Structures are given as structure tokens and as C-alpha cells.
Amino acid sequence: MTHDPAFARRLVLIALCYVVIFWLCVLTVYFAPEGSDVAVWWPAGGLGSAMVLLSPPRYWVALLAGIVVVTGMANVVAGRDLDVGLLFGVSNASESLVLVALLGVRRHGRPLLRAPEDLPRLLLAIAAGAASSGTCAGTLVAVRLDGDFVETWTSVTAAHGAASLLIVPLALFVGDPRASLTEGTRAIQVIQVVSTLVAFAAIHHTSQSLPLSFLPLPLLVWGAQVLSPRALAAEALAAGLLVTVLTAQGGGPFGTGADLTNSAQAALIQLDLVVIALVSLPLALNVSQRRAALREAVAVGETYRRSLTESVIGTLLLSPADDGLRVLDLNEPAGDLLGIGRDDLLGRHWAEALGPHGTTVVDAAREMIDGRSTSWERELTVEAEPARCVRIALSWVPDTSSGDLIVAQLVDLTEHRAAQRDLEQERDFNAALLSATTGTSIIATDRDGLIAYVNKGAEQLLGYQPAALVGRRHLVDLYDADELRARADEMEHDAPTSGDWTHVGADGRRLRMSVNVTPMRDAGGRLLGYLQVSEDVTERTQAQEALRAALDKERQAVDELERLDRSKSEFLATVSHELRTPMTSIMGVNELLSTEVVGPVNDRQRELLRRGSRAGQRLLGLIENTLTLSRVESLTDDTHHTVVDLRDIVVRTVETTEPLCPLGVSMVVDQPDGPTARVMGDANQLERALVNVVANALKFTLGGGVVRVTLQGDPPDEPGRAVVTVEDSGIGIPADEQSHLFERFFRASSAVQASIPGSGLGLAIVRSIVEAHRGEVTVTSRLDEGTVVRISLPLLDQG
Template identity: 40%
Template sequence: MTVPVLGRPRWWVSAFLAHVGIFVLGATAVRFAPPGSTVAVWWPAGGLAVSFALATGRSARAWIFIAGVVVSSGLANAYAGRPPLVAACFGFANAAETAVVHGLLTRERRRPTLASMDDLWRLLAATLAGALVFGLLAGLTVRLGLGGPFLATVYAVAASHAAAVLVFAPLGIAARSARGRRPSLEAVVQWVGVVGVTAWVFGAGQSLPLAFLPIPLLVWGALRLSLRTVAVQLLLVGVLAVVLTSLGGGPFAGAATLTGIRPETVGALTQAFLATAAVTTLALAVAATQRRTALGDLRSEVELTGVVLDTAASLIVVVGGEGRIERLNATAARLLGRPEPALVGRLAADVFPVADREAVASRMSRIAEGAVPLGEEQDWHVEGLGVRRIVWTNSYLTDGQGRRTHLVKTGVDVTDERASRAFIETVLEAATATVIVGLDLEGRITLFNPGAENVLGHRAEDVVGHHDWTLLHDWSQVEGHAAELGIEPGLDVLVHRVREGASADTRDWAYVRRDGQRRTVSLTVSGIRGDGGHLTGYLAVGEDVTHRRQAEVALQVALERERQAVEELTELDRTKSDFVSSVSHELRTPLASVLGYSEMLEDGAAGPLTDRQLELVARVDRNGRRLLSLIEDLLFNSRIESGRLDLATLRCDLRPVLTQAWHAVESVTQERDLARELDLPASPLWVEGDPAALERMAMNLLTNAVKFTPDGGRVALAARRGDGDVRLVVSDSGIGIERAEHERVFARFYRTSVANERAIQGSGLGLSIVRAIVEGHGGSVDVESEPDAGATFTVILPAADLEMRADPTSGMDSDEPATKSRFAPYGEVQNQSETRDGPD
């Protein structure tokens, strides 16, 4: 659909100039009308209007231009002296003629062309229809407005307008065609001949027999030049003929002078000349254009055919009736090892690298008799490639009488294909442990490899083409699956997912061997599809997994037994933990009584004691407190194992907690030759935690540091606030820990190899309790140590709100010491030579 662009300045200027031309040509034609005639003998203004409208195409602009023809043509008639009403009617008639021609040539949204004889006939029909419309309207106008004859006017103006449209319209149609190349010498000579001969023929004093002399020159241009050039020459000849005839020159005006015929007859003769020249020239131009187009298409088709032949993967050889090669493609020439020109014209039997040349020569010499079969195979011995197997498809070309004239051989090299087929067959034969079965759409077996024979126990010759695939299955299993799917037992049970569009379906199937044994096969069924994507069959590939499935069942049974054993062990461990907890509770009460009485004895409640007695009572107290600490560790560990580590968290300052833990071991460190370093900041270290649990965590770390550091060493405790956390560091210069044991030291009851070697006593629970307390507060603990290089334990705890300096519920302030631990007091740590605990 053409979208009008009404605002394009270039078109408006062209349309204005066209209307000016219509006005000038119309006024001139009326002025030069023969004396006593009511109409002009030629109306170039009408031809110009039609030509411009056709050049515009089918759009709103064309109809705007046609509407303007009423004005420009009417003004031309009025300027030439006709009454206003008559001038307006003539203007309307000219516009009606233009509209009819334009509408007929642009029907169905098509742009007018002159590419075929149908287009020419369409132009002639439209021209005749437009001329008749104008003739009828002009005849009525002359009869009613000027009192002139109706029929004579119709005849005269219809002929004059038809001639004008035939001369002008081709230029409008060819206006959008491609411009020709640069004029050749032939074109220049033809142009000079057309213009010169036309001017000479229609000059003064020429006789009537010379009237049609310009037409052969127009025919020359029609056969050799472009349609645009022909249209321009036709218009130029028409203008020269009319103008010179109007001025009294040319054979038609000369004949009128000699014979005294009327001026209207001179006009009719001129119009007949123009119509003859236009029809003859245009018909030959269209035919020549069609011929050039057809030759171009044929040349392109020949070139395309050559390209297709040369790029085809198949061998194509055209052999003449005498057995000689007349054409072959690049593939055949490449396989023959010579270029095409060196092979064309030679006998095919001499060129083809076959063993039996005489048989080939005999068949090729009798092509006219149809001696060559339509299908054949040949072995070509090609140098460098060995023997190539060529499969030929032959066809004959015949003449009009049905005689065979040529043989077209189309060959395919199937050597690699046969090798591939042989390779596939070898693979199928070698797959002796894999089931490979081919099925058609009905479920009949088409392929049964040796692997299927070995696994399923049937011979291929007994089942291929005879047995239904489902007969090899355990039928009860097939029926069970069919009931689950809601379908009838049969092939659909095996392939229903593939038929629904799945690429493959894998599952286990039970098969019954020929000897009655049951085998479990993991089978994958996939579809075999043709070129159009439709199913042509099925391929089943399976593996015997009978022993594997039995092993899996046995493994599942073993796993179930192991699971039950784990549950029993878990229950035993829970019973053990409950026993330890119960015993620890039972031991704590009498132990507390022992410690109480020992304190009373030390205080002299039973009378004064000697130094030796005081020393013995002190030992009882110290070892009792060690035993009480061990019981507390066991109880704490029991709570950890049972998941009942209840922490009474509150906002507290960590400094008093650490100070309390430091003082708890201070008496022991004072008796030892150890350097002690306590580094706490001046500002509070706020955390959300259980002060008693945190104190126990710090005491366990400090106790280990003192226990594993010989005299002369160093023990340090430091705490700092980090980026959103609080860091507690306990370090020593003791015996250290192997790097491989860093993670294991936090396990329950674990003792390092160095502790075992040096017989340092301990329960192995201290560090596991440290980790449980730290992780219970959302923190982490880590160790860095090397043998004989000391150990550094770093605890990271989440920091509390920095703006809170004290929690009113905690009973602690940053300026006061922490409250006493809820845990029982730890026993004093003895000299390393007296008490040797293991690593906690």
C-alpha cells in the first residue's frame, strides 16, 4: 500500500510545472485549431496530464493532481477564447479522461509497467476508454454549448486524444524505470537519424510516400535501446510531426494543399501516423525488453545450474550418444584426477578408472538402444584414494521424437558409508555383554545382536522378524505396568513415553531366558526417526544388572542393620551419659562434706594440729577440690551431650569475669616460677553472656596454660574490643601442640601425644567445654601452636551494644568487680611435680 506524502516539496513543484505545461499546451492547441473547427486536431495537454498522473503512481497525490487538471485545462480553454462554461466543461472532460486512464492502469494497487504484451494491451485499452470518455463529454459540450456537430466532434477529439495519450503515456510509465547506461555510438547515430529524418520528412515540400519514413528508425531504437529512451524519442517525433504539420510542412499538409482536403482530415492523418508509430514502436520495445529479460534469466539459470552442478557432492557426467563425455561437474573431475576441459570429448570408457573397460565401452556405445541400466555399481581405482565404490543412477535425455540422445549419470561415493556400516556391524557384534535390539512400529524384532543372544538366551535367527518383543518379558510385570498406566498389555507399556515425545525411557525389566532363568535388565528405549521427524521404529539398549541389583538389595539390608546398630549405640551412649550424670551428682554431696570437714580441721575446730597434720589436711582439701572440679566437668559435659546447656545470658562487662578467673589461679602461679601478664582495657567489654559460664571458660584456658608451662615460662591473659566483637587471648610459652592435633584438642576426652608421653594428668574435657561455652554464646575459638613454642588460644565473642555501660539486671558495673561465680570454687593448682593433669 502506497502511503501518500503530500508535503514533499519536490512533487508539488513538479505538479505545478505540469499544470503550467497543460495550460500552455492546451491554449496553444486551441489557438492553432483549424479555421471553422470547434475542436483542436491534437491535444498534447491531455497526454501530459495522463503521463504525470501515471508517473505519480496510485496515491492521494495523483488524485489531487487530476483534480487540478479541471482548473489548468479549463483556464487554457478560456484563455484561448472559449466561453467560461464551455471551458469548464472541457476542463472536466480532460480530468475525466486522465482519471479513467490512470484508474485502469493502476488497478489492484499496481504500478503501471510496460514489461509484457499484456501491459501494452492494457495501455491501449485504457487509452481507448479515456479517449471515448473525453470524446463523449466533448461532443455533448460542443453540441449544447457551441451548437456544433456531436458525432463529428466525438470522432475528431477521440482520435486526437488517443494519439496524444499513446505518445505521452509511455514516458510517464517509464519515468521510474532504471536509467540506461552511457549512450553508445550506435545510440547517438540512432538519435541523430530519428530527429533528422523526422524534421526532414515533416519539413516543407515533402511528398506523401515519405510520411512513415521515421518509423523504421523508431523501430531500430525499440529493438536496441531502453524503454525510457524509446518513450522520449516517440514523444519527440510526435511533437515534431504535429508542430511542423501545423505550420504547413510535411506530407500531410502538402497533400491538403494539392487536393484541397479539409484541415480535420490533415489532423486525422497526423493522428493516424502518431498512433501507428506509437503502437509499432511500443510493441517492438516490449518484445525486445521481454527478450532481454528472458536471456538474462536464462543466463542466470545456466550459471546457477553450473554452480549447482559444480558444488554438488554427487558425481554428475553427461554422456553423448556416441559414448563421449559432453559435460561433467567438478566432483567427477576431481575424482578422475583431471580438469573438465581435458575430459570433455573423450570416450567415457577410456576415462572411467574401471577394470572392465570393454563392458563399459559396449554399453556406452549403445545409449540410443538403452543398453545402460538405470542403476549400477562400479569400483573405481582412483590414484591416491584406492578403490572407491560408486553407485550410479542413470537417466536418458530424449529429443522430440522420443529418441535417446544423452545419458545423465549421477553417482554417489558410498565407500565411506559402507565402511561406516561395517564399523557399526562390528560394534554390534563386539558388544557381547550389551543387549541391543531393534523393533519396528508393531513391536516385531528387526535386530538382535550377540549381546542379546548371550543375555536373553535366544538366537537371532529364531526371533528376528518373528517374535514380538514383549514375549521375552516377564508377562506378569508387563501386565502390572499396564494396569498402572491404564492401558492394554503390549508394546505400548514399553514405549509409551517415547511415543509421547520423550527422547528415551530407562527402567529395569525382568526377562525370562530360553532356559527359564529370570534376568534383570536395565533397558533404555529410544525412538528411531526419519528425515521428517516421524517415528520409524525403536532401539532398545540394555545391560544385565541381575547381580548388581542383588548386591544393592544386600547393601540395603546391611545399611538397615547398621542403622539399627547406630541407634542402639546412641541409646547406650545416652545411658552412659545419664549414668555419669547420676554418679557425679551422687559423688558431689559426700565430697562437699569431706571438703567442709577438712576446712574445719584446718581452722582448729577439733583442736590444734601439728604442722604435719596441717600438711596432710591441706593435701586432702586440694585433692578433694580437684575431684570436685572433675565432677563439675563431667556434669557440664553431660549437659552438653544431652543438649541441655542452658546459659543465663545477660548484658555484662567481660573484664570483671576475666579478673575473677585470673585471681582463681593467681595463688597457684605465685607458687610457681612463672611470668604473669594481665592486659585488660580501661573501657568496658560488653557482651551478652552467662558470666559464670564465661568465667569457667577462662579458668579452663588459664588452668591449661599453667599446667603445660614449665617453671621459668610465661602465662598471659589479654582482651580487646574488635570490629563488632570482643577478643580474648590466653597464651603461654609451654610445651605446645602438634599442628596436626589443633582441631582434635577440642574433642571430648582427647589428650595430646605430648601429654601422654610426659604423663601429664587430665580428663581431656576442659577444651571441649571451652568450645561448647564459646559456641553457645555465638562465638568461636581457635588455637595457634607449635611443639616447644607455646600455645595461643583466641576466643571471639559478639560484642553487645556499645552505648550500654551497665545492665541494671546484671548487678555489675564497669567500675566494680564481677560477682562471684555460680560454679563451685576451683581447687588450687599444685606444683607441676605434684599434680600432672592432662590437657583439657
């Protein structure tokens, strides 16, 4: 459960009130006049009513029950029986109940006591509460104590009413900021309070018995002038306590020296208390209301003065005079607009600051004063430096403290009018621009698609006059209806938004238009209408259709060329296969004769067989190149790629090309030992590429030369790659011809001059194979020094 400090404080105050009520009851019963069943006054009743009145209604039942218990027990402690004491407690609670019920509670809090108009209701509630308590007490005394009902009712009603008159108003003043308003200085207030209390104490002292109880009343009137209502109510309560206590001790005009009966003495004391309350309370309310009204008037005046000073609108207060309008006051913006300082305008005739317009303004003010008009407004040019466009509005304020006034308000329209002129110029420019745009159709519609604007371009392209379209036809009426139905899925809000659409002109012509429709919205996002910008693309569409037809013919020609190329490839493959089969047989026969299986061979015959084998190998290489070239279009297909160890490729290449090695030429192979040269690829194709490179190196290297084949896996200069380098010391290639090496059928001039046979397909096939394996091949060469061919392939990912 959360702890509420405000609720805890409320409980403490309620408990303290109950303690004070208890002892007030005890003391009041104890000091009741001898022979009387009731006291002269009953402050506990007023305090109990104040406690309930200041509490929220949801606590009233519990608080009234507490009053019954506390006041009942106080009566028992003072010597009354338990049942009698509790019945007196019910009498006290009935007073509080009736009082708070009649006063009620405002919508946003407790009842207020601020104006004399609130006093009758308060007096009625106090009288009714006191009468209720008197009725209960009179009945109790008559039935239970064999007393007189009328005498008891009169005494109790007066005692409770007098106490409530002094206590309840003070409770209502607590927490009300208006009840603390005061005009006197602190010293005067102290003097007044001390003087009043001393006067009441002196007049009701035991040593004084003259009938002077009326003398302190003027002091209460003085207190109403210098004290706040709250302080005056507290002073009246203190005075009432002095009167009651001192009279109980036999002092004052109502004491023992007055030779009065107990009932007469009680009645006089109660009357004195009522007089104290009724003298002080109405005066306090009237003075408080006057103070509040005065402060509000001062605040209104200050607010008006501040609004005049701080207003961004130029304002002047003018006093009508026989010779014109005299300036009483003005703010800084007014002086700035008129180009005259404030001090220079005060007291002067305003017409002098308006130049030629002064007479017009003065005449308008006189018409308002004469009742012929209520207001006047005009836009004038004030001849200040620089000249200003000012809207002047006059209003008449009659019967002020300063007499009839004319209030003039000046609004600077200079920048507004300049901006308006700029907007008009921009509007005219845009209108001229739209009219001059004859090659583009611009049509604006409202939110429902009804045409609201048509430019010259739309008029010329479609052949419609604006009068035939604006406000008469919708935008979709300009489109081909059949096309709208066929392309309904491309539209929004039953209208096209973009793309090429067919429009129908006024003469029935069909135009192909490139359309773009844009919603037009205001600053708040509210839809205003639509803007369609379109251009005639009929000729362009026809050109596109012609181009499309030409492209279709070209595509058919390409397809035919591809078919012929496939036929060529198939022919080459067939011819090459038919050539390779007999060449293989010839090579086999040569090899069989070289082994002397069929008979001895002399040296001359052996040399001829070797020459035939070399020629056969070259011819087989040419056939293989032709077959490879016929399949070059499918080399990028990697569906048959497997893991290939380039070391095996190098070994097989050396074995294949070793018979081609000329006399006196040595071949050196350098490759790693570990599995560091594995790639993904087609082993036969990679071997074909490497055979072509090595065969070329052997072919172009003269006797005494060296061909070096090197394999590197993951070299420092190319990490993640496998590099095969074939280096020879042959005839080399001229520098200006090296850019053509990978072209089909190209042969270097150095090879032609040396009469070295060849087809010019080898390196072209090598590049196709290497690039199909996502590799690179480069050639560097120097004439008469040698050539280096470098093949780089991506290594197989070891992960």
C-alpha cells in the same frame, strides 16, 4: 505530520503537468482552423490521460476533477464562454476516464506495453476514450453552439485519438526497463534521429508542397532497429509536432498550396499522425520483444555455462558419434574424478576415460537416443589414481543447437561408501557388544513402549526368547503389576524411569532390577523410543537388607551403651556429691580450729591443720574433676553462656589456688586493665579449666620456683582472641610424652618419679571445656625447665 519526499515530488510533477495542459489547451484552441469549433489535434488530452494513467487509482478522482478545471479555464482564456469551457473540460476528462478504465491497472503497478499482444487493447482504449470525448464535444457544439454534431464528433475523435496515439505509448514506456533496450551505437542513433526530424521538417516546410509525406516513414522503420522503444516514441511525438506546426503555417503537402478545405486538411494531418504512430509503435514492440528474448537467451546460456563451470557435481556434455560419445565440454570436478585434465578430454571419446566401463556407458546412451530408455544411472569404479567410486547418471537432450546431446553427471561416492563401511562395521561391533553384555539387560522400545530389541543379557536374566517379546509385549509387561500400582507416583508416562524395581521372569521368578530408562531422540529432537538398561541386584538387595538388620542391632547396642554411660555419669555425680558434702564439713572444721575460736592451737597443731586443709583441697579438686568429667558430654550446650570477663576468672582462680601454693613458690599475675578480655561462655566451667591448669603448675613447681599467669586481650599474634598463659618453672614433661597429655588418666613419667599425686584427668577436662567454648589449648614443655599452657578463646564481638 511526517514529510514524504516522494509525495512532494509527485505533487510538483502533477502541478507541472497541469500547467503544460493549460497552455497546450490555450494554444490548440487559439490555432484551431478558421471557422472550426475544434482543433486539428488535442495533445492536452493525451497528456492528461498519461498523467492519470501513471498515477495510483486513489488519485484518479482528484486528477480528473483537475483536468475539468484546468482545460475548462484554458478554453475560457482562449475566448470561449465559462460554461462552454467547463463543458469542454468535462469532455477532456471523460476521455481520460474511459482510457484508464479500459486499460486498467496491473496487480503490482501501472499497465505495461511490452509486446505486440498489448497493442490491440491500447488502441481500443485510445479509440474509446477519443470517441467518448468526441461524443461529449459533439453534443456540446450541437446544443450550445448550434454546430454540426457529426462533424464535431469526427474532428474531436480524430484529434484526441491522434494525440493519444503519440503521447500515451511514450508515457507507458517511462520507467519500464525493457523500453530502454537498444542495439545501435550512440552515433548511429543520433544520425537516425536527426535524419528523421530533418526529413519531416523538410517535407512539411512552407517552401515544399509536393505530396511526399510518405518519404520519412522508412526512417521510422530504421529507428525501430537502432532506437529503444522509449526513444522511438519520443521521436514519433516530435515528428507529429513538426507536422502539426508546419502544416498550420501553410507548409507541406497539406498546406495552403494543396487547395484543401479545413476539414479535409485536418483529416489528412490526423491521418498522417496516426500513420506515424502505427508505423513506429508495432515495429518498436516487435523489435523490443526480440531484443528481450535474445538477451534472455544469452543470459540463459551464460547461466548454464556458469552453472556447468561452478557446479560441484562433475558434468560432461557429450555428442553422440558413430564411434562413441565425444566430449564437447566438462567442468573441473569431472576432470578431477576421471583423473584427466580438461584440455586432454575435450574432443576425445569418453569411453577411453572409463576403461572397462566405456562400452556399457556408450550402449546406454544409444538406447536413450533410440527411444528405448529415458535415463540411465549406475555406480562404477573409475580406475583413476587413486581409484574412485562414482555414480554416473546419463540424460538425453534432443534437438539442441549442437544436435542431440548426452549430459553425464558424476557424483563422487568414495568417501560416502567408506563412511558407510565404517558405519556398518560400527553397527556390527555394537551389535556384538550388546550381545556379549550378558550380565546387563538392554531392552529398546518404540515410542509406545512396544519392545523392539532384546539383548542376550535380558534373555538370560528374564528367561524370555526375543521372539516372544519383540513386537509382542510392552516393556511394562515385564514389571510386577502390584508394585507398579503401589509406586505410580514414581513413574512417567505410565512407566518406571529409574530405581530398583521387581521384574517377573518367564518362569515366574521375581528379580530385583536396578533400572534406568532413557528416551532416544533423533538430531531434530523427535522422540524415537526408549532404552532400558538394567542389572540384577537381587543378591545385592538381600545383602543390603542383611546389613540393614545388622546396623539395627548395632544401633540398639549403641543405645544400650549410651544408657549405661548415662547411668555411670549419674552414679559418679551422686558419689561425688556425697563425698563433697562431708569434705566440705571437714574443711570447715579445720578452718574453725585454725582460727582458735574453740581454743588455742600450738605450732605443731597448726601445721597439721594446714596439711589437712591442703589434702582436703586436693580431694575437693579431685571430686570437682570427677563431677566435671561426668558432665563433659553436655559442655557444648551454649544455651547458658553469658558474657564473661576473663579478668574476673583469673582473680577467682588465683584466690582458689592460693592455698595450694607450696612454700617457697611465688605466683605472679599479669592482666590488662581495660575491658579487653570479654568472652561468651560458662563462667564456672572456664574457672574450673583455669583452676586445673594453675593447680597443676603449682603442684609441679618446686620451692624457689615461679608460676606466672598472664591474660592478653587481642594480642598481635592472635587478633580477635583472648589468651591466658600459665607458665611455671617446674619439673617439665618429656617430649615424647607430650602428645598424650590430653588423654584421660594419663600421667607423665616425670610426675610419677617425683611421687606427685594426681588423677590424670585435669588436662583432659581442660581441653573439653576450652573446645566447648570454640577455643584452643596447647602445651609446650621442657624436662627440668618448666611448662607453658596456653588457652585461646574468641573475644566477644565488640559490634
